[in-house]
Amino acid sequence: MDQKDRKILGYLQEDASLSLNDLAEKVDLSPSPCWKRVRKLEEDGVIRKRVALVDQDKLGLPLSVFVLLKTCNHNEEWLEHFADKASSFDEVVELYRMGGDWDYMMRVVVKNIHAYDQFYKKLIKTIPDLCNVSASFAMEQIKYTTALPL
Amino acid sequence: MDQKDRKILGYLQEDASLSLNDLAEKVDLSPSPCWKRVRKLEEDGVIRKRVALVDQDKLGLPLSVFVLLKTCNHNEEWLEHFADKASSFDEVVELYRMGGDWDYMMRVVVKNIHAYDQFYKKLIKTIPDLCNVSASFAMEQIKYTTALPL
DNA sequence: GGAAAAAAGAGAAAAATATTCTATAACAAG
DNA sequence: CTTGTTATAGAATATTTTTCTCTTTTTTCC
Structure with missing residues (x-):
């Protein structure tokens, strides 16, 4: 991965x-070597996928809720089971295992507070x-990008 | 937006x-009415953009840090200035104004703890x-999707 | 430093895909 | 009904992607 690959990623990320x-x-x-690089980036998994980004508001799902979780159960099996189950909810768009006070954090996308409940x-x-x-409820999404810093 | 549009979004999101x-x-x-629908979704801004998703690890940026912020300065101008400045950092991939104890939360993508510092x-x-x-440092990204629930 | 091997690039041809156009079918309002 | 509107299908055209071949550049090793 050289500077040109990075530039390609930069444009395709946007x-x-x-x-x-x-x-x-x-x-x-010229198109052909460029295409070879793109394909290689895809084969190597540097480009994971191509997706369409949909507008949260226009879809009627303006609310992002950040949910912090603590478990009472700290064994391997529970962790796996949790990861599976929690990931399976479509409303959960991001899920992280955290260091520090809380075990997990997730972002949940819903219509309104009632839907969150x-x-x-x-x-x-x-x-x-x-x-x-x-x-914790997000009042406003100031920035959301899928583009990683290069 | 009918059921068919939703189905189209579902597939294109993935x-x-x-x-x-x-x-x-x-x-x-058939292809042509389908294409018209896709174009309409794009014109209406329901589909915001199409992007390539790049692998954080493969890019050497495995760490997500969630940064919580409180301001001492609660006037309109400051808020705007903050939004502008904070958004301009490439490392900041998500930024929310929050309700509750903290004023802002952002996700920052970096190489390691030192880079965070x-x-x-x-x-x-x-x-x-x-x-x-x-x-707060994410130990593991269990789920990350750009696909909103339909 | 220079020859051989390897990698990267250019340009044209072929294949696949997206886009437009035209005509037909379903649907809704008066 | 029937008129106007919207949605669809299928064919044509235009564009884009992908492949192929040949040339240039870079790297490696003597």
């Missing part, structure tokens, strides 16, 4: 609908041994 | 490299009047 010709031009290559009830029903659950 | 023929087949349409120093230098800054 706009994957860019045609190969345009991309090639931007990175100062429904999710909450579903969550604690599905996953036992949660010792502590705390929700 | 894989935007899907050809129009394949997509059309999946949603039970560098970022931290850059942050407090750039943005004055931060009363409190707290960082």
Whole structure:
């Protein structure tokens, strides 16, 4: 991965609908070697996938809730079971195992506070041994990008 | 936006490299009406953009840090200035204004803890009047999807 | 330093895909 | 009904992606 690959990633991170010709031009290559690089980046898994980003508000799901969790149960099996179950909820768009005070944090996307409460009830029903659950509501999404710093 | 549009979004959220023929087949349409729907979704801004998702680990940026912030300065101007400045950092991939104990939360993508510290120093230098800054480190990213629930 | 091998690039041809166009079918309002 | 509107299908055209071949550049090793 050299500087040109990085440049390619930079552009495709921002706009994957860019045609190969345009991309090639931007990175100062002719289409064919540019295409080879793109394909290699895909094969190597550097480019994980191409996706369409959908507008949360326009879909009627303006609310992001950050949910912090503590478990009472610290064995391997529980962890795996939790990861599986929690990941399976479509509302959970991000899920992290954390260091520090809380064991897990997730971002949950819902219509409104009531919908969050429904999710909450579903969550604690599905996953036992949660010792502590705390929700923080995002008032405003100031920045959201999938583009990693290069 | 009817059920078919939703189905289209569902597929494109997962894989935007899907050809129009394949997509059309999946949603039970012929290519041309399917294409019209996709274009309308794009024009209406329901589909915000198409992007390539890059692997954090493969890029050498395995660490996500969640940074919580409190400001001492609660006037309109400060808020705007903060939003601008904080958004401008490439390491900041998500930024929310929060309800509750903390004013802001952001996810910062970096190489390692040392790189986070560098970022931290850059942050407090750039943005004055931060009363409190707290960082939580993600040990593991269990789920990360850009696909909103439909 | 220079020859051989390897890697990266250019340009054109072929294949696949997206886009437009036209005509037909379903649907809703008066 | 029937008129106007919207959605669809299928074919044509245009664009884009992918492959192929040949050339240039870079690297390696003597």
